[in-house]
Amino acid sequence: MATVHLGATLCRPYCGDVREVQVEARNISQMLRELDKKFPGIAKQIDESMAIAIDGVIFQDTVIEPIEPDSEVHLIPKIAGG
Amino acid sequence: MNDVTLRELRVVGTRPVRPDGVDKVVGRAMFGGDAVMPGMIFGATVRSPHAHARIKKIDTSKAEAMKGVKAVVTSADFPDIPSEEAFVGEGPMNFRDLSRNLMARDKVLYDGHVVAAVAATSNSIARAAAESIEVEYEVLPHVIDEIEAAKGDAPLLHEDLFTSGLETKPSTPSNVAKRIEFVKGDLEAGFAAADKIVERTYKTAPVHQAYIEPHACVAAYNADGQCQVICSSQGQFMVRAYCAKLLGLDISEIRVTPAEIGGGFGGKTLVYLEPLALALSKKAGRPVRMIMDRTEVFRGTGPTSGGTVKVKIGAKMDGTITAADAEMYFQAGAYPGSPVQPGCMTCFAMYDLENARTIGFDVVSNRPKVAAYRAPGAPISTFATESAIDELAREIGMDPIDFRLKNAAKDGTKALYGPTFQNIGLIQTLEAAKNHPNLKEKLGPDQGRGVASGFWFNIGGESSASLNINEDGTAVLVSGSPDIGGSRASMAMMASEILGIDVSRVRPIVGDTSSVGFTHLTGGSRVTFATGTAVCEATEEVVKILKGRAAKIWEIDEEAVEWREGHAYPAGDNAGKFEPLSLADLAAKAARTGGPIAAKASVNAQGAGPGWGVHVVDVEVDRETGHVKILRYTAAQDVGRAIHPSYVEGQIQGGAVQGIGWALNEEYIYDKNGRLDNAGFLDYRVPVASDLPKIDTVMIEVPNPRHPFGAKGVGEVPIVPPMAAIANAIYDATGVRMTSLPMSPPKLRAALDAAGVGAKVAAE
Numbered sequence: 001m002a003t004v005h006l007g008a009t010l011c012r013p014y015c016g017d018v019r020e021v022q023v024e025a026r027n028i029s030q031m032l033r034e035l036d037k038k039f040p041g042i043a044k045q046i047d048e049s050m051a052i053a054i055d056g057v058i059f060q061d062t063v064i065e066p067i068e069p070d071s072e073v074h075l076i077p078k079i080a081g082g
Numbered sequence: 083m084n085d086v087t088l089r090e091l092r093v094v095g096t097r098p099v100r101p102d103g104v105d106k107v108v109g110r111a112m113f114g115g116d117a118v119m120p121g122m123i124f125g126a127t128v129r130s131p132h133a134h135a136r137i138k139k140i141d142t143s144k145a146e147a148m149k150g151v152k153a154v155v156t157s158a159d160f161p162d163i164p165s166e167e168a169f170v171g172e173g174p175m176n177f178r179d180l181s182r183n184l185m186a187r188d189k190v191l192y193d194g195h196v197v198a199a200v201a202a203t204s205n206s207i208a209r210a211a212a213e214s215i216e217v218e219y220e221v222l223p224h225v226i227d228e229i230e231a232a233k234g235d236a237p238l239l240h241e242d243l244f245t246s247g248l249e250t251k252p253s254t255p256s257n258v259a260k261r262i263e264f265v266k267g268d269l270e271a272g273f274a275a276a277d278k279i280v281e282r283t284y285k286t287a288p289v290h291q292a293y294i295e296p297h298a299c300v301a302a303y304n305a306d307g308q309c310q311v312i313c314s315s316q317g318q319f320m321v322r323a324y325c326a327k328l329l330g331l332d333i334s335e336i337r338v339t340p341a342e343i344g345g346g347f348g349g350k351t352l353v354y355l356e357p358l359a360l361a362l363s364k365k366a367g368r369p370v371r372m373i374m375d376r377t378e379v380f381r382g383t384g385p386t387s388g389g390t391v392k393v394k395i396g397a398k399m400d401g402t403i404t405a406a407d408a409e410m411y412f413q414a415g416a417y418p419g420s421p422v423q424p425g426c427m428t429c430f431a432m433y434d435l436e437n438a439r440t441i442g443f444d445v446v447s448n449r450p451k452v453a454a455y456r457a458p459g460a461p462i463s464t465f466a467t468e469s470a471i472d473e474l475a476r477e478i479g480m481d482p483i484d485f486r487l488k489n490a491a492k493d494g495t496k497a498l499y500g501p502t503f504q505n506i507g508l509i510q511t512l513e514a515a516k517n518h519p520n521l522k523e524k525l526g527p528d529q530g531r532g533v534a535s536g537f538w539f540n541i542g543g544e545s546s547a548s549l550n551i552n553e554d555g556t557a558v559l560v561s562g563s564p565d566i567g568g569s570r571a572s573m574a575m576m577a578s579e580i581l582g583i584d585v586s587r588v589r590p591i592v593g594d595t596s597s598v599g600f601t602h603l604t605g606g607s608r609v610t611f612a613t614g615t616a617v618c619e620a621t622e623e624v625v626k627i628l629k630g631r632a633a634k635i636w637e638i639d640e641e642a643v644e645w646r647e648g649h650a651y652p653a654g655d656n657a658g659k660f661e662p663l664s665l666a667d668l669a670a671k672a673a674r675t676g677g678p679i680a681a682k683a684s685v686n687a688q689g690a691g692p693g694w695g696v697h698v699v700d701v702e703v704d705r706e707t708g709h710v711k712i713l714r715y716t717a718a719q720d721v722g723r724a725i726h727p728s729y730v731e732g733q734i735q736g737g738a739v740q741g742i743g744w745a746l747n748e749e750y751i752y753d754k755n756g757r758l759d760n761a762g763f764l765d766y767r768v769p770v771a772s773d774l775p776k777i778d779t780v781m782i783e784v785p786n787p788r789h790p791f792g793a794k795g796v797g798e799v800p801i802v803p804p805m806a807a808i809a810n811a812i813y814d815a816t817g818v819r820m821t822s823l824p825m826s827p828p829k830l831r832a833a834l835d836a837a838g839v840g841a842k843v844a845a846e
Contacts, residue, residue, distance in 0.1 A: 005500060009247045009262045048167065053501030057689045057788075061543065065688065074500030077262075077423045079539045081606025081798055082291075082348020082454030 002071040004031065010049055011075060014042040023073075028052055029063040031073065050075050086723065086785035086792030093579040094791050097728045100571045101590060106342070114298030114314030114341040119369035122300060123152055125355075125362050126208035126372075128198040128215045129382060130190035133224035133448040133756025134237060137188060137197060137217065144214040145200055150207035153365035154215070156198045157187040160361065161330045179417035181328050183451045184357055190219070191239055191416035192449050193757045194381025201362035201370045224448040224756040228411040229390050231257045231447040239416065239446045259418030260444040264426055264498050272405025272437030276396025278477040284466035286805070286823040287749035288388040288413060291455045292740075292768045295344025296379045301359035302369035309336040310369075311356050316346040316564055317603020322595050324353045325360055339594040340564040347566075347740070348454030351605050354383055380761035384453025385750065387412040387420045391429075391466035401480050401488040405437040406430050410463055412444060415451035420444045421459030424539070427499040428802070429463035431537035432486065432508060432694070434495040448756050454605060456737060457538040457798035461744060461805060465823065468534040468806030473819065482533040482810070483516045483696075491537075507720030507784030508535070508694040514780045515696040515718040523714060529702045530815025536695045536802025540795030541606035542687030545613040546599025549577060549620045551628075551679040555666025557581065559620075560593040561613050562601025567797055568729035569609040573617045575725055576791060580621040582648035583665055599684040607795025610725055611786070612687035618790040623681035631668050631675040636660045691786030693799035695719040697738065701811040706841035708831030710746055710812060712773075717803075718780035722794025727781065734800045735777040741804025743769045747824050 001022040006015050015021075021038060025031035031052075036043035046052070051060040053074040059065045060078055067073065105111040142154045163181045181187075186195045198215050202208040223237040230236055236257055244252050247261035273279060299313035309331065315321050318338040326333045343350065355372040362370045374382070391410040397403045408429055412420035422442035430438050440463075475485035490509050496502045512535070515521075525531060547561040559577050563569055570590035578585040601613065629643040632650030636643070642657035643650050649662040672679050700713040717738045724730040747767040751759045760766045785792025809820045812830070818837045820830065834840040 007265070007500065009264075012247075056502035056504045058501060058539070059688045060541065062686055062688060072502070076500045077427070079424065079541050079606070080454060080458065081538070081541055081608065081795075082351070082456045082458050 001069065002031065002067050002073055004035065004073045004075070006075060008050065008075050008077060010045055010077065011042065014039040014045065025067050027063065027067055028059065028065050031067055032063065046075060049078055051078050083787040084790050086787050088723070088783055088785060091579055093575045093585050094725050095727065097726060098571065098575065098585045100568060101574065102565065102570065111342045113295055113344055114312065115373045117300045117312035117341055119300050119302055122369045122371050123201050123203050123366060124205045124208045125199055125201045125359055125370045126212040127196045127358070127378070128212045128217065130186065130195040130197055131193060131757065132190055132219055132221050133193050134222040135190050135219035136222065137186060137190060138220055139218040140198060141216040142198060145211040148207065148211045148214065150203040151200060151211045152203065152368060153201040153362045154198065155358065155361045155365065157185045160185055160328065162187065163328070175419065176417070177327055180324065183417055184328060184354065194378070194450060196382065199358045199362055201366050226447050226449055226752055226756060228388060228413045228445045228447060232411055232443060232445045239448065243418070243446065257446045258443050259414060259446060262423055262426060262442045263439070265439040266435065266498050267437035269405050269407055269437050269439050273396045275398065275404045277399045278474060279394060279396040280470045280474045280477060281394040282470055282821060283390065283392045284469060284821045285390050286388055286462045286465055288385045288449065289744050289748040290380060290385040290766065291347040291349035293345030293347060293349055296374040296376060297350065297355050297383065298373040299355050299359050300369055300371040301356055301363050303360045303364035307335055309360055311336065311338045311360065312341055313338065313356055314341050314343050314350060316343065316350045316566060316605055318564065318595050319562065319600055320351065320603045321353055321356050325357050328357045329360060337594060337596045340592055343564055343566050347456045348458060348605055349383060351454050351603055352384060376763065377761040380766065381758050382450060384415065384451050386455035386458060387414065387452050387462060389413065389425070389462040391463055393466045393470040395470050395474050397474050397478060399478050401478060401485050403433055403435060403489045406433070406435055407439045408463065408467060409441045412442065412459065412462065413449065413452065414444050414446045415449050416446060417451045418444055418446055420452055423459065425459030425463035428460040428537050429467040430498050432491055432535045433489045434491050435498065438498045440498065449750070456740065456801040460536065460538055460802045461741060464536050464802050465805040468803065469809050469821065472532065472806070472810040483512055486535055487512050505691055505784060505786055506694060507782045510782045510784060511694050511696045511718045511720050514782055515698050515716060518698065518716050518780060520714045520716045520778060521698060523700065525700065528705060528815055529700060529713065530811045530813065531698065531700050532807045532809065532811030532814055533696070533698050534803035534806035534810060536799055538607065538693045538798040538802060540611065540690040540693055541608045542612040542690040543602040543608055544684070544686050545601045545616040546682065546684040547613060547616040547620045548598060548682035549624050549680065551624060551665065551669050551672070553669055553672070555664065555669040556587045556589065559588055559590045559617065560598050561590065561617060562593055562598040563609045563613040564592055564604045566604050567733055568726060569613065572610050572725040572729060573614060576614055576617050577621045580618060580625060581665060582646060599682065607693065607797045608690065610793045611690045611789050611795055612685065614793060615687045615789060616683045616685045619683035619685060620681045623683065624679060627679050627681065628665065628668050631671065632663050634675050635663065635671065689788035691722055691794040693720060693794055693796060695799040695803050697803040697807040699807045699811050701808060701815060703812060703815045705834055705839070708827035708829070708834065710808065710825065710830065712742060712775060714775060715777045716780065717777055717800055718782060719796065719799055720782045720784050720794065721796045722786045722789065723783050723792035724781050725791060725793055730781060730796050731779045733797045734779045737797065737800025738777045738804055739769050739774060741801045742774065742808065745805040745808040745823060745825055747826050749824050
């Protein structure tokens with residue numbers, strides 16, 4: 001199962017003190033569904049304001065990217081630029 | 083993944099003449115202010131002279147009665163948009179805030195806030211009409227500084243702003259919009275293990291992107307509800323989306339054409355004039371042109387934040403950093419949304435740290451809402467952390483580059499903000515800086531050398547491109563990215579490399595919103611990566627079509643055709659003996675073999691490689707005047723793969739120069755009423771060519787395998803290190819540590835005097 005790190009401030013209102021969960025998911029879309037079951041409302045927050053780093057590679061505004069069974073996933077604030 | 087092994091290529095990595103250069107230097111290029119529409123009239127704005135005030139009444143009657151005036155608008159002419167958060171443009175946005183920033187409703191929140199706009203048959207009539215509009219204000223106390231604004235008794239900008247990110251929601255509103263935190267490891271244990279600790283507070287002033295070309299547009303709201311906009315902007319699709327939202331229109335009703343742009347740097351990732359011009363045009367029944375003058379640009383458009391950053395870093399005597407902590411307050415301007423979040427994420431990214439924390443506060447205050455400026459947030463926080471790193475290196479007696487090498491982030495390092503870095507070139511960049519000949523130059527009296535490093539994420543995102551082969555074998559390449567840094571040349575080069583034809587035969591253009599697929603704006607150092615990916619995909623598709631046409635002509639299987647050097651060849655003897663067919667040959671036969679040869683691609687590019695920069699600067703300090711002269715400037719950067727090296731060097735040099743201005747001169751100066759005193763380039767001093775030596779650049783190529791040629795974004799990293807590098811050099815020259823920007827002559831002179839090392843002491 002993939003390990004999802006929930007350290008970001010944006011996650012706190014949904015998951016409290018939980019910093020890490022194991023999730024069964026083959027892609028980002030499935031991961032969001034599984035997370036939302038555990039922490040209702042978090043999927044919308046992630047979709048609107050967060051990027052997802054899967055094994056070090058950052059993905060943003062996409063739900064189709066694959067997640068491996070042993071992937072490490074970090075939720076980070078969305079990144080922009082100037 | 084792509085094979086991005088560094089090897090010599092035919093086009094990528096060379097330096098062809100830019101396709102847009104001649105028009106720009108002879109004045110033929112069409113910028114936003116050059117656009118004309120038949121029957122066009124002219125718009126002007128009415129702006130608040132107060133930093134904070136309630137609008138009691140707006141009397142537009144004199145303006146409406148003036149001959150030549152065709153329309154007057156106030157907030158009553160715009161939908162009252164409810165609060166709606168979205169991540170669009172270059173950062174998180176609340177559309178209600180964007181709407182009220184465009185045109186004040188009920189309250190003005192900064193000197194320069196728009197309260198009304200006028201359109202008339204000439205510029206002079208429009209300005210006279212604007213001046214005739216009478217606005218009655220109830221002036222309120224104001225606050226500008228972020229620390230003052232964060233206090234509980236500060237004048238309150240918004241009654242409904244409650245700090246988010248706290249354990250419990252506060253019961254009273256404040257000017258602190260948000261608190262964020264990133265933490266890793268055990269800070270207490272880390273500091274306990276340190277032999278030396280440096281703890282200091284740093285402050286930066288707000289600065290403007292200072293693009294030479296002011297905001298400009300011409301917009302037409304036609305009788306059938308269709309709108310046309312030609313404007314200077316970093317994103318035509320962004321302008322379209324914002325105008326639709328702010329005016330209550332369908333997106334399909336608006337067509338936006340990007341003009342050539344004279345600088346943006348993030349400052350043109352918002353709209354200021356376009357919705358006003360459209361609203362005026364709707365009322366007037368004529369197209370409306372609006373161009374800001376320089377004063378309006380300074381008073382009314384988003385600069386970046388000023389910030390206060392408190393840093394604490396500890397290390398062992400062997401140079402290992404054991405803990406790092408930073409707390410920062412950033413000004414957001416009139417509405418929430420400072421870049422404090424990326425500020426927190428970037429300032430320690432250059433280091434492999436076990437124990438680290440950053441805490442950030444987004445604070446509103448009475449100045450223009452901030453906009454993105456080249457690596458938003460990172461220069462502010464990194465000025466503080468890289469200054470502290472320098473001090474710590476000196477405390478333990480270690481060379482500043484060696485100290486950074488000892489702790490450098492590398493492949494496998496887990497960043498404070500979460501992900502693990504891959505394919506990064508920070509160590510190579512540090513070593514390149516260390517070995518540069520400039521560092522062998524001896525320093526004289528009052529001269530010093532400073533080093534600093536920097537990081538920026540870079541992004542990808544949605545981009546579209548189409549490649550059309552003309553009947554004579556030339557090509558037109560249309561992409562959706564406004565060219566603010568030479569990108570269209572790089573796009574043509576990548577297409578030319580894949581096609582195998584001369585780059586002069588690929589004409590790159592930037593399409594409007596109706597002529598090319600959706601493309602996210604130009605910013606975030608994304609274009610060569612994301613739009614380049616779309617260009618390569620479209621070009622590969624064209625090559626497939628060309629091979630297919632050759633196969634049809636030769637009556638063999640498509641798999642038996644290969645494409646190289648701009649020609650179709652039979653793939654081996656078994657495929658048959660045929661004379662190669664050039665792209666021109668196949669283009670001439672296009673109609674007879676299946677029709678026009680063209681392809682398009684739209685991507686959502688992911689996995690942009692981050693950028694790393696190391697700068698070394700030699701300065702000479704005039705103790706009498708406080709003037710700092712830059713003697714030598716070396717900027718080394720991991721660029722992935724330089725598609726057009728001259729453009730990459732230009733980005734590095736330009737970013738460094740903007741950082742030098744930020745370090746030494748630039749700041750907003752307000753009077754006691756919160757009005758901007760220096761709203762022009764005479765008193766807001768940016769560096770010019772005669773101020774500086776040539777910036778020496780070193781490009782390190784550690785390719786990103788997620789780009790067809792290994793490119794990484796390059797435009798933003800180079801603005802991150804300069805301020806700390808210069809502060810560190812000033813310390814090396816004088817023994818005085820400057821912790822506040824800008825380090826302008828009067829401030830440096832005062833600091834030297836306070837430390838007892840000013841000119842008088844030197845003379846003695």
